[in-house]
Each structure stands twice: as structure tokens, then as C-alpha cells.
Amino acid sequence: MGTADHRDSNAKTLLTPAIEAKNISHSFGAVQALVSANISVSAGEVKAIVGDNGAGKSTLLKVLSGLVIPDKGEIFIDGKSISFSSPVDALKSGIQTVYQDLALIDTMSATQNVFVGREQLSSNWILGKLGVVNDRHMHQEAIKALSDLGIKIPSLNATVRSMSGGQRQCLAIARAMLFGHKVIILDEPTAALGVHESAQVLSVVDQLRSKGLAILIVSHNMQHVFKITDSITVMRLGASVASRKTNETSPEEIVGLITGAISG
Ligand SMILES: Nc1ncnc2c1ncn2[C@@H]1O[C@H](COP(=O)(O)OP(=O)(O)O)[C@@H](O)[C@H]1O
Numbered sequence: 001m002g003t004a005d006h007r008d009s010n011a012k013t014l015l016t017p018a019i020e021a022k023n024i025s026h027s028f029g030a031v032q033a034l035v036s037a038n039i040s041v042s043a044g045e046v047k048a049i050v051g052d053n054g055a056g057k058s059t060l061l062k063v064l065s066g067l068v069i070p071d072k073g074e075i076f077i078d079g080k081s082i083s084f085s086s087p088v089d090a091l092k093s094g095i096q097t098v099y100q101d102l103a104l105i106d107t108m109s110a111t112q113n114v115f116v117g118r119e120q121l122s123s124n125w126i127l128g129k130l131g132v133v134n135d136r137h138m139h140q141e142a143i144k145a146l147s148d149l150g151i152k153i154p155s156l157n158a159t160v161r162s163m164s165g166g167q168r169q170c171l172a173i174a175r176a177m178l179f180g181h182k183v184i185i186l187d188e189p190t191a192a193l194g195v196h197e198s199a200q201v202l203s204v205v206d207q208l209r210s211k212g213l214a215i216l217i218v219s220h221n222m223q224h225v226f227k228i229t230d231s232i233t234v235m236r237l238g239a240s241v242a243s244r245k246t247n248e249t250s251p252e253e254i255v256g257l258i259t260g261a262i263s264g
């Protein structure tokens with residue numbers, strides 16, 4: 001039946017992750033940071049990676065963003081095997097990562113920060129569209145990206161030094177959104193933020209999901225994890241020990257999986 005076929009093909013699309021890493025192992029000298037870890041996230045899905053300090057969360061994110069080349073394992077984008085030899089390869093595949101330190105440049109304006117580093121991304125759609133990038137275009141694109149996400153910044157021309165932590169985080173996410181057309185990776189985006197600023201960042205994540213992006217987010221905040229995510233992967237001692245749909249688990253079960261009191 002036509003309807004069933006349609007449903008089947010939809011289901012198949014949903015089942016193919018935007019990005020998937022399988023059996024990833026990696027050591028830093030004597031420290032085995034990742035032990036056959038698995039992770040995947042699909043378009044329109046927000047997935048949390050949780051685990052104790054040292055569980056391997058950041059290293060796994062770095063593998064997905066081309067910063068760490070793993071000793072073993074495979075990465076797939078839309079089901080196709082791919083290998084990254086540098087962060088530029090991941091960027092070109094539409095994967096953008098927002099690290100905890102944000103890497104915003106204090107002495108530059110919000111607009112300049114959104115577009116800094118674009119030289120590496122000459123194949124990016126936005127540059128193709130703009131042709132020669134000039135300040136006015138950059139400014140307009142930055143304003144559009146920020147207003148699309150409902151981010152209010154006092155002045156796009158002021159240096160980011162004058163911005164709050166939440167505004168800086170949102171700016172870094174907006175930048176990731178402009179250049180990342182497939183996967184956005186956020187390493188502890190609310191760790192340094194207050195309640196109000198965290199809410200702003202969570203709302204931006206929600207909007208990225210509704211734009212069909214796949215989002216991976218590392219967070220220690222169980223309240224945020226349960227509020228924002230569709231699914232959760234628990235890491236322990238370098239391995240991915242369990243994955244749950246958020247609406248089929250509880251903070252108690254997740255904490256048990258993190259500590260090892262419950263086995264995955
Ligand atoms: N660049 C590095 N050099 C040496 N050891 C590292 C490096 N990065 C991470 N590690 C080690 O790998 C393990 C996993 O770290 P990490 O991925 O940062 O964990 P998490 O983000 O879950 O706290 C830890 O034991 C950490 O000390």
C-alpha cells in the first residue's frame with residue numbers, strides 16, 4: 001500500500017543517523033580515553049552524552065569534530081563511511097562544535113566573531129551565495145542568524161568583551177548554526193551560566209532541533225538534560241554503556257548508569 005510504503009521510507013530516513021561513530025577506541029599514551037564507544041544522532045534529534053569526569057565525553061566529541069583522529073573505529077555521515085583528517089574536514093561535512101571556552105575573540109564585534117575563520121570554509125553555501133563577502137553582508141547575515149534564534153545582543157558592533165556569558169554562548173551557537181548545516185555539537189553549553197542565561201541557550205537548542213539539525217550536547221545538569229533532549233547516551237570509563245529515550249528513563253536511572261550502580 002502506498003501509505004505504508006511512505007511510512008516505511010520515512011522510518012528509514014529517521015533511522016539513518018546524521019552522524020554515527022562506531023567502535024571508537026583511542027588512547028592518550030597510557031590512558032585509554034575511549035573503549036569501543038558508540039554514538040549516533042539523527043536529524044531533528046537532541047541527544048545528551050552524560051558521564052562522570054574523565055568518562056571520555058569530550059574526547060568522543062573531538063573525534064566527531066576531526067580534532068582527535070581515533071586509533072580505531074568508523075564514522076558515518078548519512079550512513080556513508082567517512083574519515084576526518086582535520087577539523088576542516090568535519091566543518092566541510094556540516095559538523096560544527098561549540099567548545100566550552102567558546103573561542104570568541106574578545107576584541108572583535110559580535111558580527112566579526114560570527115564570520116571569523118570563514119576563509120577555511122570556502123565551499124560553504126553561505127559564501128557561495130554571497131560571492132565576495134563584505135562587511136555589510138556579514139553584518140546582515142549575522143543579524144538574521146541571531147534574530148532567527150531570538151537572540152538579543154545589545155549591539156552587534158560592540159566587542160564581545162562587554163557581553164554576558166549567556167549572550168556569548170548564544171553567539172557561539174549562532175555562529176555554529178550559520179556554518180553547520182547538519183550537526184551541532186555542544187560541550188557543556190550551560191556549565192558556566194545562570195538560570196536565565198541557561199534558559200536562553202536551551203531555547204536556542206530547541207530552535208536548532210526544529211530546523212532539522214542533529215544536536216549532541218554534553219551536560220552535567222540532569223534538569224537541563226531531561227528538559228531538552230530526546231535521548232541520552234551514558235558513558236563510563238571510555239565506553240558508551242547505555243542509551244535511553246529521555247521519556248522512557250528517569251534521572252535516577254541515568255545517575256545509576258553513570259556511577260555504575262546500574263549496569264547498562
Ligand atoms: N589531550 C589529552 N592528553 C592526555 N590525556 C587526555 C587528553 N584528553 C583527555 N585525556 C584523558 O582521557 C580521559 C577522558 O577525558 P575526557 O574525554 O576529557 O573526559 P570527559 O569529557 O568525560 O570528562 C581522561 O582520563 C583524560 O584525562
Ligand SMILES: [Mg+2]
Nearest residue numbers: 057058059187
Ligand atoms: Mg569534558
